[in-house]
Amino acid sequence: MAKYTVAVAGATGYAGGEALRILAAHPNFEVTCVAGHSSVGDRLGKHMPHIPQLADLVVEDTTPEVLNGHDVIILALPHGASGALGSELDPDAVVVDLGADHRLEERSAWDEFYGGDFYEHWTYGMPELITGTTADGLYIRQREALPGSKRIAGPGCNVTATTLALQPGVAQGLIEPKDIVADLVVGYSGAGKNLKRANLLAAEAFGSALPYSVGGTHRHIPEILQNLAHAAGREADAADEFTLGFTPILAPMARGILASVSAKLTDKALGMSDAEIRQAWLDAYAGQDFMVMLPEGVMPATANIIGSNAAHMQVVVDHKASRLLAFAAIDNLNRGTAGQAVQSLNVALGLPEDAGLTKIGVAP
Secondary structure, X not given: OOOEEEEEEOOOOHHHHHHXXXXXXXXXXXXXXXXXXXXXXXXXXXXXXXXXHHOOOEEEEOOHHHHOOOOEXXXXXXXXXXXXXXXXXXXXXXXXXXXXXXXXXXXXXXXXXXXXXXXXXXXXXXXXXXXXXXXXXXXXXXXXXXXXXXXXXXXXXXXXXXXXHHHHHHHOOOEOOOOEEEEEEEOHHHHOOOOOOHHHOHHHHOOOOEEOOOOOOOOOHHHHHHHHHHHOOOOHHXXXXXXXXXXXXEOOOOOOEEEEEEEEEOHHHHOOOHHHHXXXXXXXXXXXXXXXXXXXXXXXXXXXXXXXXXXXXXXXXXXXXXXXXXXXXXXXXXXXXXXXXXXXXXXXXXOOOOOOOOOOOOOX
């Protein structure tokens, strides 16, 4: 059995910790290095007591010298940090960036939503992303671009939920590209581990829901539009053909995202039955093991996907409003970040795509 050594930078944060949790049980990966910043010199067990197998690893400084020499390097770092570091990493190592630095294809989108240095686009790590169709109507997926890749950009968590919910409708021409609206309920781990704002205090978060990054300012917006352009079989520069009203709402739960996405139906869709529209989602996700279309009338719930790499989805037609409603529930740290990264690593290295991953949630 192939065995790969793995170094994880940002190992004591939420994303890095979830990557370590998954890797610790993966048959093909051995975590041999953990790196951090403020935690340098600590035993990993001080920060991640839920992963006893790795407790004795000592957190090292996040430098190229520390990270190089491993088969796989996972970067769970703030945006800007992984881009600067990436150019100094071993070109023969497989590097996965869980941050934003290598996701966007268009410099203009980066400049508008992030600013600072723009870094080259890496192979996008969402295997189920639709990127076009063949002449005989079969879907082309991002999975086909991953085998052998040495540089992988992990998608954003909100991006993942929104894209998976809506992309079948985009690919089949069932929704209008303008006036797409996405409202997402997001667990607090999506805001990161550092205490940044008073509203992240438990006393203020419990029993309260709070919108954030509103008014078209959230940094995941250009990435979602980029994905929708690809789902339509277009290049990234066609993203401006779509408009997206995007509102994330922090809710008092540790993990999970519930995306509720709506869009106007096209004339094509208005001429179809509800069953035919639903079939477009069933067809798009047939054979996609982690994509779970729930039975008709059953709505996704975040409680059912915690700890798993699955996405639970549903689609409904609102005839009075002539709009399509698409829903997706994911674990933001697993399917939305570390699980999807490991899935993409599996494909890149020629391993079984589901190795080390599960679509079984933890309930209640």
